[in-house]
Amino acid sequence: MKVILASQGFTTDEIEMEVSKIVGKPASDIDIAIINESMYYIEKNRSKRWYIKELSNIEKHIGGRIDFIDFYAHEKEEIEERLMNADLIYIVGGKQHIYSKIFDETNTVDLIKRIAERKVLMGTSAGSIVLGKKIQSKDFWKERYNIDVDTEKCGNKELGIVPFNIIPHYLREDHKNWTKEFLERTLSDNPFIVYAIRDDQAVAYIDGEIRFIGGEPEVFGN
Secondary structure, eight states, X not given: OEEEEESSSSOSHHHHHHHHHHHTSOGGGXXXXXXXXXXXXXXXXXXXXXXXXXXHHHHHHOOSOEEEEOTTTSOHHHHHHHHHTOSXXXXXXXXXXXXXXXXXXXXXXXXXXXXXXXXXXXXXXXXXXXXXXXXXXHHHHHHHHOOOGGGTOSOOOOOOSSSOEEEOSTTOGGGTTSOHHHXXXXXXXXXXXXXEOOTTOEEEEETTEEEEESSXXXXXXX
């Protein structure tokens, strides 16, 4: 299994180089399938300029064929065929905790897990979070999302493909409330590790081995 949890995608040459090694092809030859539906759930008054930048970074760093997968428009068989035709499955970020809803409604949770055994998966932000384990800390959910996790109203059912999770966009200006002190306090009782990564970092899970791209992240949880 080869899974890469990133914050903002191909923001550095180092990320390109490491992804190329993991895929086993030069970046110029990598075919990529992009899943981007979580982006459409972002509030209408928020600019989507970041999305154009993320796609332009893919075009800059990845030279093979680019495909887009629409989980609501395509039948499950076509989705699987398109995913299997790619070397890298890239799940774009967007609205938090929406991908679990999309995969549930399209009956593709099992498909994503099967694909993870055969292809390289790479998520960014919300697209990374869905691939990890669901954070269990009640304080984290209450203080960051104003949700009581005991009520199971948070709606997210992370896939648990990797045995950890990430906090994306660590220390970025628009995420400055989620400081090291906040994460130390709210994740202190979380029963697995959560990595806080900057937009120039990623965490790779390669056949049970964890690799850091762009330097070591901050580590929270147990």
